Amino acid sequence: MSQNCTVDDTAPTETAHALTIRDIRWWSPTLFSLTLERPEAFRFLSGQFARLGLPVDGEWVWRAYSICSSVYDEQLEFLSIVVPDGVFTQALKDIQVGDTLWVDKRNFGTLTTDRFRAQDELWMLATGTGLAPFMSVLRDPYTWERFERVVLVHSVRNSDELAYREWLENLAGDELFGEFAERFRYIKVVTREECPGAFALRIPELVQTGILERAAGLEFSAERSAVMLCGNPAMLRQMKTVLQERGLSVNKKSSPGNILWENGFLPEDNRQPDL
Numbered sequence: 001m002s003q004n005c006t007v008d009d010t011a012p013t014e015t016a017h018a019l020t021i022r023d024i025r026w027w028s029p030t031l032f033s034l035t036l037e038r039p040e041a042f043r044f045l046s047g048q049f050a051r052l053g054l055p056v057d058g059e060w061v062w063r064a065y066s067i068c069s070s071v072y073d074e075q076l077e078f079l080s081i082v083v084p085d086g087v088f089t090q091a092l093k094d095i096q097v098g099d100t101l102w103v104d105k106r107n108f109g110t111l112t113t114d115r116f117r118a119q120d121e122l123w124m125l126a127t128g129t130g131l132a133p134f135m136s137v138l139r140d141p142y143t144w145e146r147f148e149r150v151v152l153v154h155s156v157r158n159s160d161e162l163a164y165r166e167w168l169e170n171l172a173g174d175e176l177f178g179e180f181a182e183r184f185r186y187i188k189v190v191t192r193e194e195c196p197g198a199f200a201l202r203i204p205e206l207v208q209t210g211i212l213e214r215a216a217g218l219e220f221s222a223e224r225s226a227v228m229l230c231g232n233p234a235m236l237r238q239m240k241t242v243l244q245e246r247g248l249s250v251n252k253k254s255s256p257g258n259i260l261w262e263n264g265f266l267p268e269d270n271r272q273p274d275l
């Protein structure tokens with residue numbers, strides 16, 4: 001950026017929407033949801049992600065964020081972690097209702113149910129904010145037309161990180177989606193504290209021990225399972241191996257296999273977070 005140039009001068013008005021924050025909900029001291037106005041022109045598929053931008057200390061910072069809201073919502077919703085020392089989230093956590101957040105006009109990502117073919121049982125396995133794309137998938141009527149059974153597994157460290165828990169536990173009472181509740185299983189995993197009704201083992205261990213399938217009342221099958229994974233890189237790696245050992249295959253553009261995933265952290269991140 002030139003020294004005479006202010007952030008306002010460099011606002012990316014051609015490539016991004018400047019959107020007003022309508023609502024903020026804190027789930028825990030390090031996890032919150034943001035609701036923004038949605039421009040009519042902003043279209044996406046459930047499961048895709050957007051790029052959010054903010055000026056931080058005079059420089060524009062952009063980060064990938066999965067879209068949480070339904071493709072039919074009039075608002076856009078995102079779920080965000082607060083990373084200690086994270087450049088973007090340390091700024092985002094202070095944002096207030098009425099403030100502006102920038103959203104790239106394009107959307108990205110292939111964690112979408114249209115990638116599957118004959119499979120009619122959908123498994124969505126998430127750690128932490130990996131829940132976000134699956135909230136959009138769950139709030140899409142197409143999901144319920146397309147799949148006979150839908151299972152969501154959400155693994156977090158502490159129970160207050162079970163974002164959207166109330167809605168997920170009470171789907172039967174939802175005006176739009178209540179009729180599908182009998183075909184839905186919501187399985188909670190809390191690894192760092194006791195939480196009644198939640199498992200304490202990590203997702204790969206729950207699969208290896210058969211506990212997850214018993215809880216879901218479904219078995220992984222090469223013919224019927226469509227599995228979407230989102231979250232920390234360690235879970236993705238382990239689950240790909242575990243599921244391949246069970247005969248499931250990776251979904252590629254050239255072959256509509258069973259397993260799709262999105263690394264919900266930075267692509268270059270190689271650390272193995274402790275979820």
Ligand SMILES: Cc1cc2nc3c(=O)[nH]c(=O)nc-3n(C[C@H](O)[C@H](O)[C@H](O)COP(=O)(O)OP(=O)(O)OC[C@H]3O[C@@H](n4cnc5c(N)ncnc54)[C@H](O)[C@@H]3O)c2cc1C
Pocket residue numbers: 049063064065066067078079080081082083085086087088089090128129130132133262263264265266267269271273
């Ligand atoms: C495709 C994609 C989708 C994403 N969707 C979301 C989302 O819906 N919500 C969200 O909060 N973040 C999401 N992220 C991560 C997001 O892009 C940023 O990395 C995050 O907001 C932190 O930004 P930062 O600048 O504060 O820290 P960064 O410098 O970007 O990250 C610092 C470190 O924090 C850790 N970290 C980053 N993101 C997370 C996370 N979500 N959970 C746990 N640890 C993390 C990683 O170890 C990373 O190396 C997504 C990333 C990708 C690639």
